[in-house]
Amino acid sequence: MTQATHPAEALFKGDKPFPVLSACEHFAGSEKLILKAMDLQKELGAIFDITCDCEDGAAAGNERPHAELVARLINSERNAFNKAGVRIHDPTHPSWKQDVDVVVGQAAARLAYVTIPKSTSTSQVEEVIAHVQRTARAAGSDRAIPIHVLIETHGALEAAFRLAALPHVEVLDFGQMDFVSGHHGAIPAAAMRSPAQFDHALLVRAKSQMVAAALSHGVVPAHNVCLNLKDDQVVHADAFRARTQFGFLRMWSIHPAQIRPIVDAMKPSFDEVQDAGEILCAAQDAQWGPIQYKGELHDRATYRYFWSVLERAQATGIELPPKPAARFFAA
Template sequence: MTGSAVPPPPGRRRCVLSVPAGDARKVAKALGSAADELVLDLEDAVAVGDKDAARELLVATLHDLEPRRAPILTVRVNAPGSPWCHADLLALAVLPRPPATVVVPKVESAGDLAFVDRLLAGAEAGRAAVVPMTVQALIETAAGLERVQEIARSSPRLVSLVLGYADLAASLGMTAPAPDRLDLWLPAQQALLVAARAAGIQAIDGPHLGVGVDEHFARDVGRARDLGFDGKWAIHPAQLEPITAAFTPSGSEVAAAREVLDTLARAAVAGAGAAQLHGQMLDEAVAAAARRVLARSAGDPAEDGA
C-alpha cells in the first residue's frame, strides 16, 4: 500500500445483494435497492466469452455514476490465476471514483491477496490523494478454508471474509445439503468466524442457496445472525428486507451497547483499570461486541464508532 494511506473502516454489511455486472438493467435496478452493499459480479454471473464486454460495460457504468452513500458499491472480480483478474483490478483502480472495495473469489492463500495488493498499490501509486480500495476475500474452496486464518491476517486492505457455499460444496465433494440439513455447514461457518474475529475483520455469510423466502431461508438467516456473522449475501431482491431486519439490532440492544462504551470511556478518563456495569466486568471483548452492534444499527456507522 502506498505512502501512509490506510483503508477506511469497513461499512455496514447487514445485507449484501449480488447482481450480474454485465446486465445493465439489473444493475440500474439494484442501485436503488435497500441493500447495504451491492456486489457487481464479473465472475460467476458472466460467461467466459462475455468477460471483456461485461468489464467494459461495468467500467462505463461506474465512470458515469454520481457519488453515492448507499449502497456500498463493490465489484466481484475474477479469481487470481484466471486470465481476467489483473485486467479487472486495473480497470477499476484507474477509475476517477473506484469502487469502495473488491471481492476476490476463490482465495486460497495469503499469496493470492499479496498479488491483489501489489497490483492495486502499483495502480494507485501514480495518483494523488487516492483512497486505497479495500478487499473482501471469498472463501469457497477446501484450500481456502484450510488456510483461512492465514488469509484473514494477510493484507491491511482486507475488511471481511465471505463464505461461498456452492463452490465450497463442490470443492469438498459435498452433496448439497437439503434445506433442513444446513447444520452441515456449521464447521465451515465457525472456522471462518474464528478467523475473522481473531483478525479484527468482518465475517459475512454467503447466500442461501435458493431464491425463496420460506421457513428454511428464515432459519438459515437466523442461524447466521446467532452465530455472530455481521451480515449475509442475498441473490434475490425479495430476500433483502428479512435479512436486513434480522441483522439490525433492536433499540434495547443499541442502548445497551452505547451504555457499555460510555461506561468504558468514563473509566478511561478517570484512569480506572477496569469498569463494571450492572454487575458485569467490562473489557475489550465486551467493547468489541458493543461496537459490532452499533455498526449494524440503523444509525450512521461512522457516528457509532464502527
C-alpha cells in the same frame, strides 16, 4: 483522558479498526440488475453493499466490455453511496488482470472493494492484492482498495488464517456452493440449503474455521447465499442462524427480496441497543472507568462489546437512542 473521549478512541487506541460494514452484500451481474440495486439503495438507504459481478456476470468473450460497463456504473450518479464493489475473475482465469486494469483503473476513487474468488493459496491472493493496489495508485487514487476473499476451495480454507492476515483484506466470504461441489459428492446436495448447511459436520467445521480466522485478524466474516429467493421467513431464518450460531456479521443476497430479511436478521435487538447506549454514555461520563448498570459491573471489556452493538445498529439502519446518537454519531 477527558469525559468527551469517543469510544473508538478510548477503547481501541492502537488497535486495528474493525471494519463497520453493511450486514448485506447484494450480488448483481447485468446492467439492469446493477441499476435496479443502486435504485433500491436510494429507497432503503445505505444498509447494503452491491457487488457488481465480473466473474459470473460476463459471458465468455465479453469480459472486457462487461468490466467497462461495471466501471461506468460505479462512476455513475446512480451509485449514490459509493457502496458498490466488484467481483473479478479468479486468479487462474486469463481475464482477472484485465478486470482489475479496467475497473480499478477507471473507478478506483469510488470502488468500495474488490472480491477475489476461488483462490487456492495465499500467494495467489497476494499477487492479486498487489496488482489491485498498484493499479489504484497508477490511477491517481490515494486510498488502498479493500479486499474481500472468497473461501470456497480446500486450499483457501486451509489458508484462511493467513489470508485474513494479509494487508487490505476486510472480508472473508464463505462460498458454499463451490465448497460443497469440491467435495465430490461426500457432502450431499441437501447441504447447500437449510437445515443441513448448518448441521453437516464438514460445513460446521468449515464455517467455524473461517469465522474464527476472520475475527482473529479484525476481518468481517460473510455468509453464503440462501437459495430460496423470495420466502422472507426462510431467508431471515438462515441469516439469523448464521449470525447467532456461527458468528457471521454479513450475508450475501442474490435477489432484491432477500435484502431486507437479511438486514433484519443481522440487527441487534432493540433492548440490547438501548442497554448499549445507556452503558456507554455512563462509561463516558466516568471517563471510561468501571460503572454499575442494572446491578452489574461493566468496564472496558464489556464497553468494547456494547460499542460494537451500537456500530452494528447504525450500519443496519436502527434508529439509535437520542443521547448516544448525539454523543457518538453526530456528523
